[in-house]
Amino acid sequence: MTVEKIYVFKRFERLWHWSQATLIIFMLITGFEVHGSYHLFGFGKATSLHTISAWSLIGLWIFAIFWHITTGEWKQYIPTTDKVVAMMKFYSVGIFTNAPHPFRATVLKKHNPLQRLAYLGVLLFIGPLLWFSGWFYLFFADWNSWGVSKYVSLEWVAFFHTAGAFMMLLFVIAHVYLTTTGHTPTSHIKAMITGWEEVE
Amino acid sequence: MLSKLKIALSTLVAGATVAAALTAYATTASAPAAANAAPPQAAMPAATAEPAKKESSSTADHSKFKALQVKFKTAPEVTKACLTCHTEAAKQIQKTKHWTWEFLNTETNQKLGKKHIINNFCTAVESNQKFCTACHVGYGWEDSKYDFSKQENVDCVVCHESTGTYRKVPGLSGHPTYKDMEYPPHSGKIVKAPDLAKVAQSVGKTSRANCGACHFNGGGGDAVKHGDLDSTLKDPPKFLDVHMEKKGLNFSCGACHMTSAHQVPGSRYTPTVDVNQGVPPHMRGKVDGSNPASCQSCHGSKPHPAKMAKLNEHTDKIACQTCHIPEFARGQATKMSWDWSTAGQLSPEGKPITKKDSGGHNAYDSKKGDFTWEDHVIPEYIWFNGKVNYTLRETKLDPTHVVKINSFEGSPTDGKSLIWPVKVFRGQQPYDSVSNTLLVPHTFGADGDSYWSNFNWDKSLAAGMKAANAPYSGQYGFVKTEMSWPITHMVAPKADALTCAQCHSKDGRLKNVQGIYMPGRGDQNKWLDYAGWTFALLTLIGVIVHGAGRIYTHRKG
């Protein structure tokens, strides 16, 4: 088997990824403190850190969306059913038997089909769930002037926001683990740092 | 090239966003410390503050008035002298609650005021006027036949004198003592007869001590009743009251209770609860019906600086007092309970006894029963919309439950309520066990019927109800009662306001406040938490097992 290197993650993409990862993990930590799960920063500090991270993430996303549109990279998230079953088989069986990876990353297709689906799920479901509920949470004091107080309750806003946070937590755990399933355990991680992915 | 520049530029801006956000956070975090260090600002013009020195800004020196250079024999004579110049003063007073002891709550249609209410302190005025009217702004109110129209019976000096020698002793129907007397009886303490001419010549703006002569002593003694009003406010240190500290703003009571034509605004019978709703904050000098005695009338409803914007978002749900008066009775202990049912225990010689608690406060008095006292009391917190309902003498009560002497109404959803701190005063007091109504005891008097002279409830209650002209079955019991007092005085320095986590935590200050979702209080959906953490744990176990499997098969292979 020959190993070659391809340049999959561009500089902005890498910066976006890592700052987003930092912010999301930080928001999980502060968010669950606000939720009351533990004490770390103290409620007041956790709240303002969470809010500031939220604004930062919004800023980051504006740039990311702009970047994806202008570079056409948004196409990376178009879902495909091609090889989905093969990927599942690989993760459940092949990975233990040293079977070859059914997907080969290229510059045009850097995510495997399962990744595409997962990321699309994050983008289209978990993300909006968190943003939408988070937005209501953040502007709780303005509900009266928006005229929505009759239809929305903080209890449910918090419910959906927490539900989204749990989903994001599951995603982070699975995602972090799956980064070790590349050509070597660290090759995906290296790629996200240097941009260069080792592929078989 | 262009795309590279674009990327570099967007990267830079994204970084800047994060950096700016972090800077904003840093300033938020350090703000309380900085705010704490800031010197107190003089928010009020000096004119409304109590004069710090003897020098008066008044254009009249009353000691030079011939009408006051007289040897007054009685206090009403002083009033007559006052009225020679202040022709409308008595008429104004006679329209106030201070004079009538009556107040009609137009919202509930209940007739309130000291004349009508039965509270769970000294209970009722009727039949005990000679004693209670020591705090009436008048003279000679002995019984229910009092003439409320006599102008010379208005007491001007109790609110305006500044010698500190004028004292209305209970039992004299609102008169000061005209000869030196021992008070309380058998205490060995002598109350001197004031020099009425000196008292009359000393008049000026009403000081904290003038208001305090009665309002600090409500309920039968210093610090008994309110919890946020007691004699420590005569000269309060900064920790106790940021507005009244002598070296600071030195507010008089009237700085907030800005009085016009002797009508003092800011009554707890109809408190102004949420200034945000409907009525705009009162501006000083503006003639309207609004209440100047609210925090918002000076501070507005968004008082916190932009750095603490989140706090401004709390003002539509939480009264200022809730955070800024973190505890009441911080100057000295206040009475927290009064159990009339244990009154009447006498010494083996048949003499009334008193007992003290560890702090030296009156814990038992044969005349009154058992008391408890507490300082630095953590208030109870309730939804309150300003509407108060009283259990009056004729109101039917349920003796199997704690009777609410006054119930504060409010709910999280009525759009008018705020979370308010209250002192809840608990006790037991006599009620008619046949008709299930509160009773008026005759406590004070040299006659044979008063409780304090013979410790006989049957006689006392019969006499009290007869004086009140109300039916009494002759059967009495003691019922548990509760009375709520809104906490609004003794505002602490801002650094001592409640912190976020004092409410946003399990078992925090607002743990009993219903109907609202508060993050951090444990209000979250338990099932979502169980499910969420279970799935997270399963995922974690899943990836660990998967990873271990990979390592194992890899080694074997």
Next chain:
Amino acid sequence: MLKIISGFVAALVLAGVLAYSFMSSLMFWEIPSPFGVEETAARIQQNIQNVGNGWTLSGLRNPAKAVEADGSNTLPVMMVEACSTKYSGPILKDDKVRYLSILMPCKISIYKKNDGKTYIGGMNAGLMGKFFGPMVGEVMGHVAEDQAKFVIFDASKPAPALIRGTPGAAGGAAAGGGGGC
């Protein structure tokens, strides 16, 4: 071998984490009181005077007052100070452990917390003593036994009056009772 070492290190780390998290509860204790701050302090003072073994009151401190004098608020806190020359004597006589005079007089703190309830806090004298050799260990063991008696209350007895001020603290022997040890 690697497994043994890593296992040992892991156990060491675990022990360290446990010790760190329990340290404060080992060195100090805190119990709720059924009474208010003043009554709790007064009853502890009474217990100290009744327990014998040479115990006398050395003082009553109110650190909250200093905070108030600085223009700020804190919930009530009172410190009952007590001493027994029977225990302080041997320690003060031994040059090697004389620095332990820093722990004298023995203090018990009574304070209100944000739940409105009163708590009693103290130092775990028995455990602390063990760090300083057999003599100190034994003395402090006795102190701990007596301390435990200070906080046993008989609610059926009437509340005693709080003894304010610092009896004996200022004047030493002249102030009587050697209370200021």
